[in-house]
Amino acid sequence: MEKLNSAQIEERLKKLEGWEYNNDAIETSFEFKNFKEAFTVMTRIAFECEAQNHHPDWSNVYNSLQIRLNTHDAGGVTDKDFALAKSIENIIVSE
């Protein structure tokens, strides 16, 4: 998978609300009502990651979730990251 340049990344980010490009990754964060809700969403995201064989760098503290996506193999952001970001958005809105 080919690494995208910053113009391509910014173009794709226009379709993703709340995500930004930082340090060779696309990033976002979410706040939930409590830990249980955060972890429920994380579990759903985890299954989607397995299906796509693409995995986030993420961290959770109580009700907050920070997600960072990049493609280690390509050393930057690729369309795999945007595919997973879109899936994450779909999971969030379906909650």
Ligand SMILES: C[C@H](O)[C@H](O)[C@H]1CNC2=NC(N)=NC(=O)C2=N1
């Ligand atoms: C061997 C396996 O396909 C690779 O390690 C996959 C797994 N998940 C991955 N996830 C992410 N975010 N980047 C990768 O380059 C990547 N590579």
